[in-house]
Structure formats: C-alpha cells, structure tokens
Amino acid sequence: MIAHHVKNAVEGQMLAATLFMQASNAKPDKPVGLATGGTMDGVYQQLVANSFKPGFKHAFALDEYDGISPGSKNSYLHELTEKFSKALDWSGQLHVPGQGLYAHEAGNQEFEEALADLGPLSVQLLGIGTNGHIAFNEPGSDFASRTRRVELHQETVSANSIYFDDPQSMPTHANTQGLATIAQADMLLLVVLGEHKQAALTKSIRHPDQSTPLAALLEHPKLVLVTDQEF
Numbered sequence: 385m386i387a388h389h390v391k392n393a394v395e396g397q398m399l400a401a402t403l404f405m406q407a408s409n410a411k412p413d414k415p416v417g418l419a420t421g422g423t424m425d426g427v428y429q430q431l432v433a434n435s436f437k438p439g440f441k442h443a444f445a446l447d448e449y450d451g452i453s454p455g456s457k458n459s460y461l462h463e464l465t466e467k468f469s470k471a472l473d474w475s476g477q478l479h480v481p482g483q484g485l486y487a488h489e490a491g492n493q494e495f496e497e498a499l500a501d502l503g504p505l506s507v508q509l510l511g512i513g514t515n516g517h518i519a520f521n522e523p524g525s526d527f528a529s530r531t532r533r534v535e536l537h538q539e540t541v542s543a544n545s546i547y548f549d550d551p552q553s554m555p556t557h558a559n560t561q562g563l564a565t566i567a568q569a570d571m572l573l574l575v576v577l578g579e580h581k582q583a584a585l586t587k588s589i590r591h592p593d594q595s596t597p598l599a600a601l602l603e604h605p606k607l608v609l610v611t612d613q614e615f
C-alpha cells in the first residue's frame with residue numbers, strides 16, 4: 385500500500401482528484417469506478433474545479449440502495465448523475481448495480497459481465513464506513529464476494545439515514561460490488577478523511593481480519609490511500 389498523508393480534508397480531496405485524473409488519463413480506453421457519499425462529493429468538486437474532461441466512456445458505481453427509485457434524490461444513480469456526469473458535462477454511461485439496465489433479477493450478474501467485458505477499471509475510488517464497510521460490504525463479508533444484494537448493518541442505516549428527509553424511509557438493503565469484484569481494478573484509490581474514520585482505518589490496517597472488509601484489499605498491488613488520519 386502507498387499511503388499519502390495530508391493535513392486536512394480539502395487537501396485530501398484535492399490530492400485524490402489529481403490521482404484520479406492521472407490514473408484515468410493514463411488508460412482512457414478503460415472505464416473508471418466511482419463511489420458516493422460525503423468524501424466523494426469533495427473529490428468530484430475538485431474534478432470540476434480542475435475543469436477535468438474525462439476521456440473514458442463508461443463508469444461503474446460501487447453500490448446503490450435496493451429498490452430505490454432512480455429519480456429519488458437519495459439514489460446513488462441520481463447523486464452520480466448530478467455530481468459527476470452533469471457537473472463535468474460528461475455524457476458517458478453510468479453503470480449502477482440494481483438500477484437502469486440492471487434493475488431486474490439477473491441484474492447483478494449482468495453488471496459483473498459488463499465489468500468483465502469493458503474492464504478492468506483503470507482506477508476505483510473507495511471510501512470507508514465508520515464501521516469499516518467498503519462499498520456496502522459490511523464487516524463479516526466474504527472476501528471472495530461478487531456483486532450481490534446485501535442487508536445493511538444498523539450502524540450504516542443510522543449513519544446514512546440523516547440524508548433522507550424521512551429517516552424511516554432509508555432502505556435496509558443494497559446492491560453492492562463484492563470485495564473480489566473491487567479487487568479487479570488496476571488501482572484502488574481509498575480516501576479516508578476525518579477523525580470519525582480513524583478507528584475503522586486503524587483497525588483495518590493494524591488488525592485486519594474477517595471483521596474488516598479492507599483486509600481483502602490490503603495485498604492489492606496498487607492500493608493507494610489518501611488520509612488525514614494517523615493509523
């Protein structure tokens with residue numbers, strides 16, 4: 385693992401944006417992997433600030449709430465459409481597990497097939513949950529897991545329900561790339577910013593085991609960490 389220590393969140397988001405642009409520009413015929421959430425909002429804002437013009441034609445999302453309407457402001461498809469595609473004036477195709485083309489029974493399998501056909505990804509953006517989840521692979525997830533429907537942990541439901549106007553409407557399930565799916569990307573760019581992530585990061589790196597999904601990715605040949613935390 386290559387670790388970059390930064391002074392604060394803004395510096396981390398700027399560095400992550402620079403590394404993302406470099407990695408995707410180096411392989412413009414390959415798709416990229418996108419994540420959502422507060423950490424990535426700042427990374428995407430930095431891409432916009434840099435007037436980034438993507439060369440890639442396809443982007444694969446890590447995950448999506450199960451059963452959420454694509455038009456809901458809380459759907460990850462909506463979030464990526466607004467904060468990535470529209471913000472960068474990018475007209476390529478977003479592939480989101482369980483949404484659009486993949487919103488049916490065999491959707492997760494077809495998502496895997498599209499990834500295999502078009503991939504490997506030049507770079508996959510990753511965040512980490514306060515409970516250590518990677519995408520929606522919660523603690524205890526199989527390291528050999530592929531894209532599938534999962535039940536969210538109570539900590540994830542509590543952490544994310546604040547984004548819903550009615551917290552009770554927060555979905556309890558999601559579709560997520562598996563840990564083995566994520567490991568296929570040429571480069572993993574993990575962005576961990578804020579004191580609230582420190583415990584999960586330290587545990588995942590110092591005491592990796594089945595309860596720390598990041599453990600499945602620690603031996604990846606190109607895992608790059610950007611963090612403002614000690615671990």
Ligand code: F6R
Pocket residue numbers: 418419420421422423424446447510511512513514517518519520
């Ligand atoms: C979202 C995702 C999640 C987030 C994680 C951190 O696509 O895969 O694993 O990366 O929950 O989210 P934030 O950045 O909101 O703390």
